[in-house]
Amino acid sequence: MVDKKNDNNCIFCKIVTGEVPCQQVYSDTTVLAFEDINPSAKIHVVVIPKTHYTSFSTLRPTDDYVVGHLFSVAGKIANLLDVVTSGYRIVVNQGSDAGQEIDHFHYHILGGQKLHNL
Numbered sequence: 001m002v003d004k005k006n007d008n009n010c011i012f013c014k015i016v017t018g019e020v021p022c023q024q025v026y027s028d029t030t031v032l033a034f035e036d037i038n039p040s041a042k043i044h045v046v047v048i049p050k051t052h053y054t055s056f057s058t059l060r061p062t063d064d065y066v067v068g069h070l071f072s073v074a075g076k077i078a079n080l081l082d083v084v085t086s087g088y089r090i091v092v093n094q095g096s097d098a099g100q101e102i103d104h105f106h107y108h109i110l111g112g113q114k115l116h117n118l
C-alpha cells in the first residue's frame with residue numbers, strides 16, 4: 001500500500017506527529033480529530049486517519065478497516081461536540097472541483113448552526 005507511509009510534506013501527518021499543533025477533539029490508535037484552523041461553521045472539525053492516505057479515490061478494499069473505523073467514530077465525536085441532537089453534516093471533498101486542499105484523506109464535521117443547503 002503506497003499511500004500508507006507518512007509523508008514529510010503533509011501538514012496533516014505533521015499534526016499527527018505533533019510537529020504542527022492542533023486543538024485536538026478526539027484521538028485513538030487510528031484516528032485523530034481536531035478543530036479546523038479556518039472554520040466554515042461554528043463547529044468545524046477535521047477527522048483524519050493517523051496514517052497517510054492521499055484521497056478517497058485511492059482507498060482500496062484492504063483499507064476497509066481504517067475507513068470503517070474513521071466513519072464509525074463520527075457519532076462519538078459528534079457526541080463530544082454536543083451536536084447529536086441539533087444535527088451536523090459530514091463532508092468529504094474529493095479532488096479540485098470539490099475544493100480538496102490537503103492530500104491526506106479526511107472528512108469534515110460541521111455544525112453548531114443552521115447549515116446552508118448545497
Ligand code: 5GP
Pocket residue numbers: 011020022023034035036037038039046092093099100101102103
Ligand atoms: P479540504 O479542503 O482539503 O477538504 O480541507 C482541508 C481543511 O484543513 C481546510 O478546511 C483547512 O482550513 C484545514 N487546515 C489546513 N491546514 C490546517 C492546519 O494546519 N491546521 C488545522 N487545524 N486545519 C488545517
Ligand code: ZN
Pocket residue numbers: 006007010011012013014051052053103104
Ligand atoms: Zn499525511
